[in-house]
Amino acid sequence: MAARHAGIPDGRTHPARIRPTHCRRPRRPGGQNDDRMPFAFGAELNVQEIFANALRHHQAGRLGEAEGLYRQVLAIDVRHADALHLLGVLAGQVGRNDIATDLISKAIALNDQSPDFHINLGNVLLMRDRPEDAAGSFRRALALRPDLAEAYYSLGLALQKRGRRNEAGTAYRRALAQKPDHVEASFNLGNILQEQDKPEEAIACYNRALHYRPDQVEAYCNLGTALQARGRQSEAAATYQRALALKPDLSAAHYNLGNTFQAQDRLEEAVISYGRAVACRPDYAEAQGNLGNVLKEQGKLAAAAAAYGRALIHKPDYVEAHSNLGLTLQVQWKLGEAVAAFGRALAYKPDHVEALSNLGVALLEQGKVEEALTSFARALACQPDYANAELNLTVSQLYRPDVGLADILALSRRWNDIHATRFQDRWPDHARPRNTEEKPRLGFVSADFRQHPVGLLAIPALEGLARAGYPLICYSNSNDNSFREDRLRARFAGAATEWRSAATLSDDALADQIKADGIDILIDLSGYSAGNRLLVFARRPAPIQVACWIGYPATSGLVAMDYVLADRYQIPPGAEAFYTEAVVRLPDGYVAFEPAPDAPTVSGLPALSRDGVTFGSFNALKKITPEVVAVWSSILSRLPASRLLLKTLALDCPATRRYYAEMFAAHGIGEERLRFVGKTTAEQHMAWMGQADIALDPFPYAGGQTTLEALWMGLPVISLPRETFGSRHSLSYLSNIGLGGLAAATPGDYVELACDLAGDLPRLADLRSGLRGRMLASPLCDADRFARDLGAALTTMWQRWHDGRPATLIDMT
Structure with missing residues (x-):
C-alpha cells in the first residue's frame, strides 16, 4: 500500500504572551533637593512658595497649572534645577520627550548629584528608543545611590530592550534584593526566564508578582504560558480562567485558554475559547x-477552511494559515488549490520548511514525484535536521522508477544517523524473564487502527493472536475521538487487552508508558508513513522491536529495530543485506486478507458485452508515474478498442485530471479512452472495480490492499516486481493463489502479458469467475493459519532474546 506522507499542521499552539515592560513615564515629583544659587530672602521665599504650589498641582495631576507655575519659577531663577527637572518630567508625561530630554539634561548640568534626575532622564531616553543612553543614566543614578531598586529595575528595562537578557535579569534580581515586593521586576524577570527556556523559575517569578498584586492580569497570562511550557495544561487553564475573571474581554487569555484545551484534546471547549477571543x-x-486547526482536527473541513480564510483577511502574510489551509484542501483532495495555498505561504516566506514539506506531499499526491522530491529537498536545505521532510523525502524515493534497495537503505541509515542515534546512550537495560512459558506481551503502534488499508490488513492477524491468548496492547496515534464510530476501530479495541491513546503523548511519555506496560515485543505499523512514532522506537522502550509491518515497505534503517516481517516473495534470499533488521520470512505471505462483507458479487466479464477490454487501476496517483503512463499507453496503443479506468481519491481534483489526460495525450491516447473517477463510498469503489476486466499494477510501487480487492472482484492483476519490497506486494499475493505467471520480468513482458490476456476472453472469463474461490482456498484468506505462523515467529524472537542470542534471520519457508 502507499505509504502516507506526513502533512505538518503549523502554528497550532503558539501562546500569546503579554509583554508590558512598564517603560514608565518620568516619575512624578516627590520630595526635592534645594541646592540653588542664593537670592535675596524675599525673592527666595516667593520662588519657594511658587515652586511648592506647582508641586502640589503636579502631584494632583493638574499638569497645566503646574507647568505655568514651574515656568514662573524659572522666570525668576533660570538656574532652578528642581523646576527644570520637574518641568521636564511633566513634558515626558504628556509625550513631549525631546523637550523633556533637554530640560532634565539642563537640570543635571546644574545638579548632577540627584539620582532622581538621572532616573527620569533614563526613562525619557527609553521612551525615545535610546536604551543604551538610558542605561548610562540609570548606572549614574546607581553610582550615587546603590540601593535604589527603581534604578536597577529601569536599568533592567534598558538592557532588555537591547536584547541583553542575562544582564537585564541580573538588574531585576538586584531590584528585588532591595525591594522584594517590586511586582514589575518580578514580572519582567519571569518574562526573561521564560525566553531562556527556564519555565520553573519563570513560574516562581510570576507567582511572586501575584502574591504582592493578586489582580495583575498580565502575570496570570504569562504564568499560564510558563505552565503550558511545562506541560501543566490543567493548571494553565485555571490560571487563564483567573485572568478572565478579572478581565473578561482579554482576547489573549481566551486564545491561550483555547490552546490548553486543544492540547488536552478538549476540542469543543477550544472552539468556544477561540471564538471568544475573536469576539x-x-x-x-x-x-x-x-x-x-481545531475544526480541521474535528473533521469539519469546510468550517476550518473558512476560519483560515478569515484569518488571512486580517493578516494576508500569515504564512501558517496559508500552509494549514493548504493541508485542509489537501485532505479534501482539492490538490490544485492546496498547491496554490502552499505557494502563497512560500511567496511570503520561501524558507518555511513546513510549507515546503506540505507542498511536496500535495505534489506527490498529484503524481508529480520529481517535483515533490525537489520540494522536500528545499525544506532540508533550509533546515537540514527537519525530520518530517527527511521522512517524506525517503518515502518518496519508493515511487521513483530507478529506485533500488541500496538507495532506500542509504536514505534510511541517514535518517537514523541524524535523528535516532542520539538516544542510544539512553537505552534501558531490559530485565530478562525467568522463563518463557507465558506468551510475550505484544505492543502494536499505529495511527491506523481504523478503516484504512493498514487497519484492514492488520485486523485479521491481531484478532487471531488474541484468540491464541497473546496479551495485546494497542498504542493508537490518531485522534480516537474522530473514529469513535469506526467499526474497524471497535474490533481493534475488542482484540486488545488494553488500549492506549498515544496521539497527545510526547515521545518520552509514550516510551515510558510502553516500559511501564511491560511490553516484550513492540511492533511498528507505520515505518516512515504519516502518524509514525519512530522516535519512540529509537528510545528502545521494549527489548524486541519489529519494524515497518504493513504500513511501510522498506527497511527502517534504525539500529533500535531488531526484525522486519516479510515472506520469500517480498524479501527473497540474497536481499537481506539491504535491511538493517534481521529478516523474518513467514511461510506463505506477510499479511492475511479479510474480504469486505459488503463487497458486491462478481459480475460477468464486461468485455463480453463491450467492444474491447477495460483495463483498470485503483491505486494512488503517486504510484502512477510518467514511466507507468508510458507503458500503459503502449498497451492501449496495441489494443485500439481498449480503454482505461482510473479511479482514486486524487482524481476529484480537476487540475490533477488535466495533468493525467495531458500525459496520456503525449503518448497518443485521447481522453475519450480514459475514464477518471474520484472519491466514492467503499462499496461503490469495489463496484467500480467490477467495471474493469484486467487490473494494471503500477511499478515500482505495487498495489497492496488495492491488489487484493481487485482480485476479490475478479480482476487478474498484471504486475511488474522489481527488487524493492514495495514493488513485490502483488507478486506475493499472486504467487499465493497460484497466479505468479501474471508477474512480468520486464516492461516489455508486462505489455505482452496484458495484451495476451486481453486477447483471450474465455481465459479471462474463467479467471474472473474463479478468483474468489482461489483466494478463499489459499493461505491469503486463512487468518488463523497466518496468526499461528506469526505467533510462532514472535515466540522464536522471544526465545532467542531470553537465551541471550542476538536477532538473526528467521526463515520459516
Missing part, C-alpha cells in the same frame, strides 16, 4: 488560525 478582537488572525 473580543475580531481581527485576531492567530485565534482564527487556531480555530481552523
